[in-house]
Amino acid sequence: MAVDSRDRCWCCVCAVRERFGSYEIYEELGAGGLASVHLARSPAIKNPVALKRLYPHVAEVRELVAAFIDEARLARYLRHPGIARVYEFGRTKGTYFIAFEFVPGPTLQQLQRQCAAYVGRIPVPVVLEIGYQLCDALEHAHGLRDEHGQPLGIVHRDVSPSNVIVSSSGQVKLIDFGLAKTKQSTVQSQAGIIKGKVNYIAPEYISGRLDARCDLWAVGVVLHELLTGKRLFHDPENLATLERVLSLPIPAPSHTNPDVPGDLDRIVLAALERDPAKRWQSAGAMRTALQHHESRRLTHQQLVVWMEWAFSQRQQPLRVEQTGVSALYEIIESTQIEAVGELPALSEATEQRRRQSVAHMPAYGAATAQRRAARRQTLGWIALLVVAVLVAIGVAVVVALARGRL
Numbered sequence: 317m318a319v320d321s322r323d324r325c326w327c328c329v330c331a332v333r334e335r336f337g338s339y340e341i342y343e344e345l346g347a348g349g350l351a352s353v354h355l356a357r358s359p360a361i362k363n364p365v366a367l368k369r370l371y372p373h374v375a376e377v378r379e380l381v382a383a384f385i386d387e388a389r390l391a392r393y394l395r396h397p398g399i400a401r402v403y404e405f406g407r408t409k410g411t412y413f414i415a416f417e418f419v420p421g422p423t424l425q426q427l428q429r430q431c432a433a434y435v436g437r438i439p440v441p442v443v444l445e446i447g448y449q450l451c452d453a454l455e456h457a458h459g460l461r462d463e464h465g466q467p468l469g470i471v472h473r474d475v476s477p478s479n480v481i482v483s484s485s486g487q488v489k490l491i492d493f494g495l496a497k498t499k500q501s502t503v504q505s506q507a508g509i510i511k512g513k514v515n516y517i518a519p520e521y522i523s524g525r526l527d528a529r530c531d532l533w534a535v536g537v538v539l540h541e542l543l544t545g546k547r548l549f550h551d552p553e554n555l556a557t558l559e560r561v562l563s564l565p566i567p568a569p570s571h572t573n574p575d576v577p578g579d580l581d582r583i584v585l586a587a588l589e590r591d592p593a594k595r596w597q598s599a600g601a602m603r604t605a606l607q608h609h610e611s612r613r614l615t616h617q618q619l620v621v622w623m624e625w626a627f628s629q630r631q632q633p634l635r636v637e638q639t640g641v642s643a644l645y646e647i648i649e650s651t652q653i654e655a656v657g658e659l660p661a662l663s664e665a666t667e668q669r670r671r672q673s674v675a676h677m678p679a680y681g682a683a684t685a686q687r688r689a690a691r692r693q694t695l696g697w698i699a700l701l702v703v704a705v706l707v708a709i710g711v712a713v714v715v716a717l718a719r720g721r722l
Protein backbone atom coordinates (compact mmCIF):
# COMPACT_ATOMS: atom_id res chain seq x y z
CA MET A 317 0.00 0.00 0.00
CA ALA A 318 1.34 3.42 -0.94
CA VAL A 319 2.11 5.66 1.99
CA ASP A 320 1.06 9.28 1.95
CA SER A 321 4.07 11.59 2.10
CA ARG A 322 2.61 13.21 5.26
CA ASP A 323 2.83 9.80 6.87
CA ARG A 324 6.56 9.81 6.76
CA CYS A 325 8.87 10.60 9.59
CA TRP A 326 11.10 13.63 9.99
CA CYS A 327 14.02 11.87 8.32
CA CYS A 328 11.88 11.20 5.24
CA VAL A 329 12.99 7.58 5.21
CA CYS A 330 10.66 5.58 7.38
CA ALA A 331 6.91 5.46 7.10
CA VAL A 332 4.58 5.89 10.04
CA ARG A 333 3.59 2.42 11.13
CA GLU A 334 0.88 3.24 13.61
CA ARG A 335 -0.32 5.83 16.04
CA PHE A 336 -0.03 5.25 19.75
CA GLY A 337 -1.65 7.97 21.87
CA SER A 338 0.01 11.19 20.84
CA TYR A 339 2.92 9.30 19.25
CA GLU A 340 3.56 8.48 15.62
CA ILE A 341 5.46 5.21 15.55
CA TYR A 342 8.18 4.61 12.97
CA GLU A 343 10.61 1.78 12.66
CA GLU A 344 11.57 -0.73 15.33
CA LEU A 345 14.85 -0.06 17.15
CA GLY A 346 14.90 -3.16 19.27
CA ALA A 347 12.74 -5.84 20.79
CA GLY A 348 13.33 -7.82 23.95
CA GLY A 349 11.37 -10.40 25.91
CA LEU A 350 9.14 -7.86 27.64
CA ALA A 351 9.04 -4.73 25.54
CA SER A 352 9.60 -3.32 22.09
CA VAL A 353 11.42 -0.08 21.29
CA HIS A 354 10.41 2.10 18.33
CA LEU A 355 11.53 5.38 16.90
CA ALA A 356 8.62 7.76 17.48
CA ARG A 357 7.54 11.37 17.51
CA SER A 358 5.03 13.33 19.50
CA PRO A 359 3.95 16.92 18.86
CA ALA A 360 4.53 17.57 22.57
CA ILE A 361 8.23 16.62 22.40
CA LYS A 362 10.65 18.51 20.19
CA ASN A 363 13.06 15.65 19.59
CA PRO A 364 12.42 12.16 18.26
CA VAL A 365 12.09 9.56 20.99
CA ALA A 366 12.79 5.88 21.53
CA LEU A 367 9.42 4.62 22.70
CA LYS A 368 9.64 1.52 24.86
CA ARG A 369 6.31 -0.30 25.21
CA LEU A 370 5.50 -3.36 27.25
CA TYR A 371 3.95 -6.07 25.11
CA PRO A 372 0.21 -6.19 25.87
CA HIS A 373 0.42 -9.73 27.30
CA VAL A 374 3.24 -8.60 29.61
CA ALA A 375 1.17 -5.60 30.75
CA GLU A 376 -1.17 -8.10 32.40
CA VAL A 377 1.54 -9.47 34.69
CA ARG A 378 1.57 -7.31 37.80
CA GLU A 379 5.21 -7.98 38.75
CA LEU A 380 6.51 -7.10 35.31
CA VAL A 381 4.47 -3.91 35.19
CA ALA A 382 5.84 -2.98 38.61
CA ALA A 383 9.40 -3.51 37.34
CA PHE A 384 8.66 -1.31 34.33
CA ILE A 385 7.26 1.41 36.58
CA ASP A 386 10.42 1.12 38.70
CA GLU A 387 12.50 1.80 35.57
CA ALA A 388 10.48 4.96 34.87
CA ARG A 389 10.63 6.08 38.52
CA LEU A 390 14.36 5.60 38.65
CA ALA A 391 14.75 7.69 35.51
CA ARG A 392 13.63 10.78 37.45
CA TYR A 393 16.98 10.77 39.19
CA LEU A 394 19.18 9.89 36.23
CA ARG A 395 20.35 13.19 34.77
CA HIS A 396 23.67 12.67 33.06
CA PRO A 397 24.88 13.19 29.48
CA GLY A 398 25.97 9.54 29.45
CA ILE A 399 22.47 8.21 30.26
CA ALA A 400 19.50 8.41 27.88
CA ARG A 401 16.97 10.67 29.59
CA VAL A 402 13.29 9.97 29.97
CA TYR A 403 10.68 12.40 28.61
CA GLU A 404 7.47 10.71 29.54
CA PHE A 405 6.00 7.65 31.19
CA GLY A 406 2.39 6.59 30.86
CA ARG A 407 -0.30 4.12 29.98
CA THR A 408 -2.10 4.01 26.64
CA LYS A 409 -4.07 1.38 24.75
CA GLY A 410 -3.88 -0.99 27.69
CA THR A 411 -0.11 -0.99 27.98
CA TYR A 412 2.66 1.00 29.59
CA PHE A 413 5.30 3.05 27.81
CA ILE A 414 8.41 5.09 28.49
CA ALA A 415 9.57 7.74 25.99
CA PHE A 416 13.35 7.98 26.10
CA GLU A 417 15.61 10.46 24.37
CA PHE A 418 16.40 8.85 21.00
CA VAL A 419 20.14 8.27 20.76
CA PRO A 420 21.23 8.09 17.11
CA GLY A 421 24.17 5.76 16.79
CA PRO A 422 25.17 2.12 16.95
CA THR A 423 25.27 0.00 20.08
CA LEU A 424 28.57 -1.55 21.12
CA GLN A 425 27.11 -4.85 19.94
CA GLN A 426 26.67 -3.43 16.43
CA LEU A 427 30.18 -2.00 16.62
CA GLN A 428 31.61 -5.40 17.61
CA ARG A 429 29.83 -7.09 14.69
CA GLN A 430 30.92 -4.48 12.18
CA CYS A 431 34.53 -4.67 13.37
CA ALA A 432 34.55 -8.46 13.38
CA ALA A 433 33.35 -8.47 9.76
CA TYR A 434 35.17 -5.55 8.16
CA VAL A 435 37.41 -3.51 10.43
CA GLY A 436 39.50 -5.76 12.62
CA ARG A 437 40.63 -4.62 16.02
CA ILE A 438 39.04 -1.64 17.69
CA PRO A 439 41.93 0.73 18.44
CA VAL A 440 43.00 1.05 22.08
CA PRO A 441 42.21 4.82 22.31
CA VAL A 442 38.64 4.14 21.09
CA VAL A 443 38.13 1.48 23.78
CA LEU A 444 39.64 3.74 26.44
CA GLU A 445 37.28 6.57 25.54
CA ILE A 446 34.27 4.25 25.62
CA GLY A 447 35.36 2.77 28.97
CA TYR A 448 36.00 6.20 30.45
CA GLN A 449 32.60 7.55 29.43
CA LEU A 450 30.82 4.39 30.57
CA CYS A 451 32.41 4.60 34.03
CA ASP A 452 31.49 8.28 34.21
CA ALA A 453 27.81 7.44 33.63
CA LEU A 454 27.94 4.60 36.17
CA GLU A 455 29.61 6.82 38.75
CA HIS A 456 26.62 9.15 38.47
CA ALA A 457 24.06 6.33 38.74
CA HIS A 458 25.81 4.56 41.63
CA GLY A 459 26.20 7.76 43.65
CA LEU A 460 22.59 8.97 43.39
CA ARG A 461 20.62 9.85 46.49
CA ASP A 462 16.90 10.38 46.99
CA GLU A 463 15.18 13.63 48.04
CA HIS A 464 16.09 12.90 51.67
CA GLY A 465 19.76 12.45 50.90
CA GLN A 466 19.61 8.69 51.32
CA PRO A 467 21.75 6.67 48.83
CA LEU A 468 19.53 4.99 46.25
CA GLY A 469 21.96 2.10 45.96
CA ILE A 470 21.46 1.76 42.20
CA VAL A 471 23.01 -1.21 40.42
CA HIS A 472 22.34 -1.35 36.66
CA ARG A 473 22.70 -5.17 36.53
CA ASP A 474 22.70 -5.30 32.74
CA VAL A 475 25.80 -3.43 31.56
CA SER A 476 26.47 -5.16 28.25
CA PRO A 477 27.22 -4.22 24.61
CA SER A 478 23.57 -3.98 23.54
CA ASN A 479 22.88 -1.48 26.32
CA VAL A 480 25.58 1.02 25.38
CA ILE A 481 25.17 3.35 22.39
CA VAL A 482 27.92 5.50 20.89
CA SER A 483 25.92 8.53 19.82
CA SER A 484 26.61 10.47 16.66
CA SER A 485 28.02 13.31 18.77
CA GLY A 486 30.66 11.03 20.31
CA GLN A 487 28.81 10.76 23.62
CA VAL A 488 28.63 7.22 24.96
CA LYS A 489 25.18 6.53 26.45
CA LEU A 490 24.13 3.81 28.84
CA ILE A 491 20.52 2.69 28.29
CA ASP A 492 18.11 0.14 29.70
CA PHE A 493 17.85 0.56 33.43
CA GLY A 494 15.04 -2.00 33.18
CA LEU A 495 16.82 -4.46 35.45
CA ALA A 496 18.38 -1.83 37.65
CA LYS A 497 17.99 -2.47 41.33
CA THR A 498 17.65 0.16 44.00
CA LYS A 499 17.16 -0.21 47.71
CA GLN A 500 13.57 0.91 47.16
CA SER A 501 12.72 -1.27 44.18
CA THR A 502 9.10 -2.37 44.33
CA VAL A 503 10.05 -5.66 42.78
CA GLN A 504 12.37 -7.80 44.81
CA SER A 505 14.21 -10.49 42.84
CA GLN A 506 13.09 -13.94 43.75
CA ALA A 507 15.80 -15.93 45.48
CA GLY A 508 17.81 -17.96 43.02
CA ILE A 509 16.80 -15.85 40.00
CA ILE A 510 19.65 -13.99 38.36
CA LYS A 511 18.86 -10.99 36.19
CA GLY A 512 21.12 -9.78 33.41
CA LYS A 513 23.08 -11.47 30.65
CA VAL A 514 25.07 -14.44 31.87
CA ASN A 515 28.23 -13.42 29.98
CA TYR A 516 28.47 -10.18 31.94
CA ILE A 517 27.30 -11.35 35.35
CA ALA A 518 29.71 -10.95 38.26
CA PRO A 519 30.72 -14.19 40.00
CA GLU A 520 29.50 -13.08 43.44
CA TYR A 521 26.07 -12.25 41.98
CA ILE A 522 25.70 -15.91 41.02
CA SER A 523 25.58 -16.62 44.74
CA GLY A 524 23.24 -13.69 45.35
CA ARG A 525 25.59 -10.91 46.47
CA LEU A 526 24.90 -7.72 44.55
CA ASP A 527 26.35 -4.23 44.78
CA ALA A 528 27.70 -1.52 42.45
CA ARG A 529 30.93 -3.48 41.97
CA CYS A 530 28.96 -6.05 39.93
CA ASP A 531 28.53 -3.33 37.27
CA LEU A 532 32.32 -2.76 37.26
CA TRP A 533 32.89 -6.45 36.59
CA ALA A 534 30.55 -6.09 33.59
CA VAL A 535 32.52 -3.05 32.38
CA GLY A 536 35.67 -5.19 32.68
CA VAL A 537 34.12 -7.92 30.50
CA VAL A 538 32.92 -5.36 27.92
CA LEU A 539 36.35 -3.68 27.70
CA HIS A 540 38.14 -7.03 27.52
CA GLU A 541 35.91 -8.08 24.62
CA LEU A 542 36.31 -4.75 22.81
CA LEU A 543 40.10 -4.93 23.12
CA THR A 544 40.45 -8.55 22.04
CA GLY A 545 37.55 -8.83 19.58
CA LYS A 546 36.62 -12.09 21.33
CA ARG A 547 33.91 -13.16 23.75
CA LEU A 548 35.42 -13.74 27.17
CA PHE A 549 33.17 -16.29 28.87
CA HIS A 550 30.63 -17.11 26.19
CA ASP A 551 29.47 -20.68 25.68
CA PRO A 552 26.30 -21.73 23.85
CA GLU A 553 25.13 -23.31 27.11
CA ASN A 554 24.27 -20.77 29.81
CA LEU A 555 25.37 -23.12 32.57
CA ALA A 556 28.79 -23.58 30.98
CA THR A 557 29.08 -19.79 30.64
CA LEU A 558 28.37 -19.40 34.35
CA GLU A 559 31.00 -22.03 35.14
CA ARG A 560 33.51 -20.08 33.09
CA VAL A 561 32.56 -16.86 34.87
CA LEU A 562 33.36 -18.63 38.14
CA SER A 563 36.59 -20.34 37.21
CA LEU A 564 38.05 -19.60 33.76
CA PRO A 565 41.59 -18.25 34.10
CA ILE A 566 41.27 -14.73 32.65
CA PRO A 567 44.04 -13.87 30.20
CA ALA A 568 45.29 -10.29 29.95
CA PRO A 569 43.83 -8.53 26.88
CA SER A 570 47.40 -8.07 25.55
CA HIS A 571 47.61 -11.85 25.30
CA THR A 572 45.34 -11.57 22.23
CA ASN A 573 46.00 -7.98 21.24
CA PRO A 574 49.66 -6.95 21.56
CA ASP A 575 48.68 -3.27 21.12
CA VAL A 576 47.25 -3.24 24.64
CA PRO A 577 49.77 -1.64 27.02
CA GLY A 578 50.56 -3.34 30.34
CA ASP A 579 48.90 -0.70 32.50
CA LEU A 580 45.65 -0.99 30.54
CA ASP A 581 45.83 -4.76 31.07
CA ARG A 582 46.03 -4.03 34.79
CA ILE A 583 43.03 -1.65 34.74
CA VAL A 584 40.86 -4.24 32.97
CA LEU A 585 42.08 -7.16 35.08
CA ALA A 586 41.41 -5.17 38.26
CA ALA A 587 37.76 -4.90 37.15
CA LEU A 588 37.78 -8.67 36.60
CA GLU A 589 38.93 -9.61 40.10
CA ARG A 590 36.60 -12.37 41.26
CA ASP A 591 36.84 -11.15 44.82
CA PRO A 592 34.87 -7.87 44.84
CA ALA A 593 37.08 -6.57 47.67
CA LYS A 594 40.09 -6.70 45.32
CA ARG A 595 38.18 -5.13 42.38
CA TRP A 596 37.84 -1.41 41.61
CA GLN A 597 35.79 -0.19 44.55
CA SER A 598 33.96 2.51 42.62
CA ALA A 599 33.19 3.53 39.05
CA GLY A 600 34.90 6.83 39.86
CA ALA A 601 38.17 5.09 40.71
CA MET A 602 38.10 3.08 37.48
CA ARG A 603 37.11 6.17 35.48
CA THR A 604 40.09 8.10 36.89
CA ALA A 605 42.49 5.28 35.98
CA LEU A 606 41.14 5.24 32.41
CA GLN A 607 41.12 9.05 32.23
CA HIS A 608 44.81 9.32 33.06
CA HIS A 609 45.94 6.53 30.82
CA GLU A 610 48.47 7.92 28.38
CA SER A 611 46.80 6.34 25.33
CA ARG A 612 43.55 8.17 26.03
CA ARG A 613 43.76 11.13 23.73
CA LEU A 614 40.66 11.02 21.57
CA THR A 615 38.27 13.92 21.31
CA HIS A 616 34.55 13.24 20.78
CA GLN A 617 35.06 14.48 17.25
CA GLN A 618 37.83 11.96 16.54
CA LEU A 619 35.73 9.17 18.04
CA VAL A 620 32.82 10.10 15.73
CA VAL A 621 35.03 10.29 12.65
CA TRP A 622 36.50 6.88 13.43
CA MET A 623 33.03 5.39 14.01
CA GLU A 624 31.89 6.85 10.72
CA TRP A 625 34.90 5.37 8.99
CA ALA A 626 34.39 1.97 10.67
CA PHE A 627 30.73 1.73 9.60
CA SER A 628 31.57 2.75 6.04
CA GLN A 629 33.76 -0.34 5.61
CA ARG A 630 32.12 -2.94 3.45
CA GLN A 631 35.00 -5.14 2.37
CA GLN A 632 37.14 -7.64 4.20
CA PRO A 633 40.37 -5.83 5.08
CA LEU A 634 43.66 -7.19 3.72
CA ARG A 635 45.33 -7.03 7.10
CA VAL A 636 42.55 -7.54 9.57
CA GLU A 637 44.47 -6.65 12.69
CA GLN A 638 45.76 -3.28 11.55
CA THR A 639 43.07 -1.58 9.45
CA GLY A 640 41.05 0.12 12.19
CA VAL A 641 44.15 1.14 14.08
CA SER A 642 45.93 2.78 11.14
CA ALA A 643 42.69 4.54 10.13
CA LEU A 644 42.47 6.03 13.62
CA TYR A 645 46.01 7.36 13.48
CA GLU A 646 45.28 9.01 10.14
CA ILE A 647 42.15 10.57 11.65
CA ILE A 648 44.04 11.84 14.69
CA GLU A 649 46.72 13.42 12.49
CA SER A 650 44.29 15.01 10.05
CA THR A 651 41.92 16.32 12.72
CA GLN A 652 44.84 17.76 14.68
CA ILE A 653 46.14 19.64 11.65
CA GLU A 654 42.78 20.74 10.32
CA ALA A 655 40.86 20.92 13.58
CA VAL A 656 39.36 24.35 12.90
CA GLY A 657 38.60 23.75 9.22
CA GLU A 658 37.01 20.35 9.89
CA LEU A 659 34.55 21.38 12.57
CA PRO A 660 31.77 22.83 10.40
CA ALA A 661 31.89 19.77 8.16
CA LEU A 662 31.59 17.53 11.20
CA SER A 663 28.61 19.32 12.64
CA GLU A 664 26.95 19.07 9.23
CA ALA A 665 27.73 15.35 9.21
CA THR A 666 26.38 15.01 12.74
CA GLU A 667 23.21 16.81 11.77
CA GLN A 668 22.77 14.50 8.80
CA ARG A 669 23.19 11.43 10.99
CA ARG A 670 20.79 12.79 13.57
CA ARG A 671 18.15 12.45 10.88
CA GLN A 672 19.00 8.82 10.42
CA SER A 673 17.72 6.04 12.58
CA VAL A 674 19.72 3.30 14.21
CA ALA A 675 18.75 0.97 11.38
CA HIS A 676 20.45 3.33 8.96
CA MET A 677 23.33 4.05 11.27
CA PRO A 678 25.43 1.12 10.17
CA ALA A 679 25.59 3.02 6.91
CA TYR A 680 27.83 5.46 8.80
CA GLY A 681 29.97 7.15 6.17
CA ALA A 682 27.55 6.61 3.33
CA ALA A 683 25.99 9.96 4.25
CA THR A 684 29.36 11.66 3.97
CA ALA A 685 30.05 10.00 0.62
CA GLN A 686 26.62 11.11 -0.60
CA ARG A 687 27.25 14.67 0.53
CA ARG A 688 30.63 14.71 -1.16
CA ALA A 689 29.09 13.42 -4.40
CA ALA A 690 26.36 16.09 -4.18
CA ARG A 691 29.00 18.79 -3.57
CA ARG A 692 31.01 17.53 -6.55
CA GLN A 693 27.87 17.61 -8.68
CA THR A 694 27.08 21.20 -7.63
CA LEU A 695 30.65 22.30 -8.42
CA GLY A 696 30.32 20.58 -11.81
CA TRP A 697 27.14 22.55 -12.59
CA ILE A 698 28.75 25.83 -11.53
CA ALA A 699 31.76 25.14 -13.77
CA LEU A 700 29.44 24.30 -16.68
CA LEU A 701 27.51 27.53 -16.14
CA VAL A 702 30.71 29.60 -16.08
CA VAL A 703 31.88 27.96 -19.32
CA ALA A 704 28.47 28.58 -20.94
CA VAL A 705 28.52 32.29 -19.92
CA LEU A 706 32.09 32.66 -21.27
CA VAL A 707 31.11 30.99 -24.54
CA ALA A 708 28.05 33.28 -24.83
CA ILE A 709 30.20 36.38 -24.21
CA GLY A 710 32.73 35.11 -26.79
CA VAL A 711 30.00 34.54 -29.38
CA ALA A 712 28.49 37.99 -28.66
CA VAL A 713 31.92 39.65 -29.08
CA VAL A 714 32.58 37.79 -32.33
CA VAL A 715 29.12 38.71 -33.68
CA ALA A 716 29.58 42.36 -32.64
CA LEU A 717 33.02 42.49 -34.26
CA ALA A 718 31.66 40.85 -37.41
CA ARG A 719 28.80 43.39 -37.59
CA GLY A 720 31.23 46.26 -36.97
CA ARG A 721 33.35 45.05 -39.78
CA LEU A 722 30.28 44.77 -42.01
Ligand SMILES: Nc1ncnc2c1ncn2[C@@H]1O[C@H](COP(=O)(O)OP(=O)(O)O)[C@@H](O)[C@H]1O
Nearest residue numbers: 345346347348353366400416417418419478492
Ligand atom coordinates in the same frame (compact mmCIF):
# COMPACT_ATOMS: atom_id res chain seq x y z
N1 LIG B 1 17.14 5.68 23.75
C1 LIG B 1 17.41 4.89 22.70
N2 LIG B 1 17.87 5.41 21.54
C2 LIG B 1 18.15 4.61 20.49
N3 LIG B 1 18.00 3.27 20.50
C3 LIG B 1 17.54 2.70 21.62
C4 LIG B 1 17.22 3.47 22.78
N4 LIG B 1 16.79 2.65 23.74
C5 LIG B 1 16.83 1.41 23.22
N5 LIG B 1 17.27 1.43 21.96
C6 LIG B 1 17.46 0.25 21.06
O1 LIG B 1 16.54 -0.75 21.44
C7 LIG B 1 17.25 -1.90 21.93
C8 LIG B 1 16.46 -2.50 23.10
O2 LIG B 1 16.27 -1.52 24.10
P1 LIG B 1 16.47 -1.80 25.64
O3 LIG B 1 16.04 -0.61 26.43
O4 LIG B 1 17.86 -2.27 25.86
O5 LIG B 1 15.40 -2.95 25.87
P2 LIG B 1 15.52 -4.48 26.35
O6 LIG B 1 15.06 -4.43 27.75
O7 LIG B 1 14.62 -5.20 25.43
O8 LIG B 1 16.96 -4.91 26.23
C9 LIG B 1 18.64 -1.40 22.30
O9 LIG B 1 19.62 -2.41 22.24
C10 LIG B 1 18.87 -0.33 21.25
O10 LIG B 1 19.28 -0.91 20.02
Ligand SMILES: [Mg+2]
Nearest residue numbers: 348478479492
Ligand atom coordinates in the same frame (compact mmCIF):
# COMPACT_ATOMS: atom_id res chain seq x y z
MG1 LIG C 1 18.73 -3.96 26.62
